Amino acid sequence: MEIAHHLADTLRQLRRERGWSLDRTAAATGVSKAMLGQIERGESSPTVATLWKIATGFNTAFSGLITPPPTPMDAPLFVTLDQDRAALPANGLQVRPMFPFDSRFGFELMELTLPPGTERLSESHEPGVVEHVTVISGTMELLLDERWHPLAAGEASRFAADRPHGYRNTTDTPAVFHNLIHYPAGTR
Numbered sequence: 001m002e003i004a005h006h007l008a009d010t011l012r013q014l015r016r017e018r019g020w021s022l023d024r025t026a027a028a029t030g031v032s033k034a035m036l037g038q039i040e041r042g043e044s045s046p047t048v049a050t051l052w053k054i055a056t057g058f059n060t061a062f063s064g065l066i067t068p069p070p071t072p073m074d075a076p077l078f079v080t081l082d083q084d085r086a087a088l089p090a091n092g093l094q095v096r097p098m099f100p101f102d103s104r105f106g107f108e109l110m111e112l113t114l115p116p117g118t119e120r121l122s123e124s125h126e127p128g129v130v131e132h133v134t135v136i137s138g139t140m141e142l143l144l145d146e147r148w149h150p151l152a153a154g155e156a157s158r159f160a161a162d163r164p165h166g167y168r169n170t171t172d173t174p175a176v177f178h179n180l181i182h183y184p185a186g187t188r
Contacts, residue, residue, distance in 0.1 A: 003066050003067075004042045004045065005042055006065075006066065006067065006068060007039060007042075007046070007051075007065055007066060008039060008040050008041065008042045010064065010065055011036070011039055011040050011054065011065075012040055014058045014060065018058075022036050022037060025057070028057040028058070029053045029054050029056070029057030029058070030053050030057065031046075031050055031053050031054055031057070035050065036054075039054075048093060048095075048120060049121075049122075049123070051065050051066070052122060052123060052125070053123070056123075056125060056126055059126060059186070059187055060101075060187065061100070061101030061108050061181070061183060061187060062101075062108065062110075062181070063097040063100040063101050063108040063110060064100060064101050064108075066095065066097060067097040067100045068100070077099070079098045079099070092115040092118065093112065093113070093114060093115070093118060093120060094112065094113040094115075095110055095111075095112055096110060096111040096112075096113075097109075097110050098110060098111055098178070101181075101183070101187070103187065106182055106183055106184075106185065106187070107180055107181060107182045107183065108180070108181050108183075109178060109179070109180045109181075110178070110179050110181075111136070111176065111177070111178055111179075112167070112176070112177055112178075112179055113174050113175070113176050114138075114140055114167060114168070114169035114174065114175040114176075114177075115169065115174055116169055116171060116172045116173060116174065117169065117170070118168065118169050119166065119167070119168035119169075120166055120167045120168070121143070121164065121165075121166040122161070122164065122165050122166055122167075123164060124161070124162050124163050124164055125161040125162055125181075126162065126183070126184065126187070127162045127184070128162065128183070128184030129160075129161040129162055129181060129182070129183055129184065130158060130159070130160055130161060130181070130182045131158070131159055131161040131165070131179060131180070131181050131182075132156065132157075132158045132178075132179070132180040132181075132182070133151070133156060133157050133158075133159075133167075133177055133178070133179050134155075134156040134177060134178045134180075135151045135152060135153050135154065135155050135156070135175065135176070135177045136153065136176040136177055136178060137153050137174075137175070137176045138153065138169065138171060138173050138174055138175035138176060139151065139152045139153070139169075139171055139175060140167055140168065140169050140175040140177060141167070141168045141169075141170065142157055142159075142165070142166070142167060143164075143165050143166035143167070143168070144157075144159050144165055145163075148168070151177075161181070
């Protein structure tokens with residue numbers, strides 16, 4: 001299922017489960033009622049920032065908005081190199097949910113590709129959210145406490161994501177990193 005359809009279905013389901021109107025959803029997420037309606041109708045490709053606002057407002061994981069839930073644990077799960085990447089409208093940032101959020105484990109693991117010259121600022125997530133960033137190839141910088149920290153291939157950082165943070169690539173080659181995001185108990 002393509003991302004727009006999955007996102008539209010997921011947003012409608014989240015609203016239905018909570019009994020929220022578009023007005024209530026807009027208040028909880030900080031995303032306009034008009035944009036939410038466009039997303040539900042599959043008429044808009046929201047930015048990463050908009051998707052994070054929606055995830056935070058619903059206290060749900062980011063990857064659940066862009067990919068179907070994981071399969072039951074009755075068999076091993078393999079992630080292949082040809083697995084689809086979601087190209088989100090934010091300077092060509094690509095996101096590949098490797099292991100989408102599963103409430104049994106409390107985390108999601110994504111591979112992100114930052115094209116050259118890309119900067120992605122992230123708002124604060126819910127209290128208790130912790131990110132683990134590991135650079136796979138290239139170099140990037142991580143914004144923490146209003147300071148950019150360089151990270152090269154093989155280097156990593158863990159930080160509380162309940163405050164503003166960001167990622168950027170100032171080089172002329174893509175930077176690929178894994179982002180394991182751990183959510184507090186009760187996240188769906």
